[in-house]
Amino acid sequence: MKRMWLSVGLIAAVVLIRAGALLMLTNIKNDFDSRFDSLYLLVERGDNAAAASAAKELTEYWMYKHHILCRIVRHTQLDQITLAVARFEPLAIYGENGELAAEITRCKLLLEDIWDSEMPTFTNIF
Numbered sequence: 001m002k003r004m005w006l007s008v009g010l011i012a013a014v015v016l017i018r019a020g021a022l023l024m025l026t027n028i029k030n031d032f033d034s035r036f037d038s039l040y041l042l043v044e045r046g047d048n049a050a051a052a053s054a055a056k057e058l059t060e061y062w063m064y065k066h067h068i069l070c071r072i073v074r075h076t077q078l079d080q081i082t083l084a085v086a087r088f089e090p091l092a093i094y095g096e097n098g099e100l101a102a103e104i105t106r107c108k109l110l111l112e113d114i115w116d117s118e119m120p121t122f123t124n125i126f
Contacts (some may be wrong), residue, residue, distance in 0.1 A: 018120070021071075021072040021118075022118060022119070022120070024068070024072070025069070025072060025073065025114075025115060025118055026115065028065055028068070028069065029111055029112070029114075029115045032062075032065075032107075032108075032111055033108060033111070035058055035061070036058075036104050036107060036108050038054065039051060039054050039055060039058060039088070039104055040101060040104050040105075042054055043092070043097050043100050043101050043104070044097075044101070046097065048092055048093065048095050048097075051092040051100070052089055052092035052093045054092075055088035055089040055091075055092045055100075056089050058085065058088060059085050059086060059088060059089060062081070062082065062085045063082075066078060066082060072118075073114055073118065074114075077110060077113070077114050077117075078114070080110055081107050081110050081111060081114075084103045084106055084107050084110070085107060087100075087103055088100060088103065088104070091103065
């Protein structure tokens, strides 16, 4: 009987930890979506100085959150976003607005793909 309660406790712990990780990932995704959108608006306006400043802040914030995400998400997908985010500031400084907009969109899609792959759906489990 003790084994049964131990196994139920372990299953409950796994479910709670996974739910917490999914909630954290959802909050981080929503936060970065809004940050990417605001940077995209600066790029559309053609304000390179403000876009470069915002890109630098976004890069620093991504590196901070990257350490948190590494615990719950595959590194290969996060590394793709890190490489793209590292390009934001130089692209903004040198006025490559089209390429910067493409990189922002790419990051949004990669983050959406990460979030979608972590959802506990039938296709992701089996």
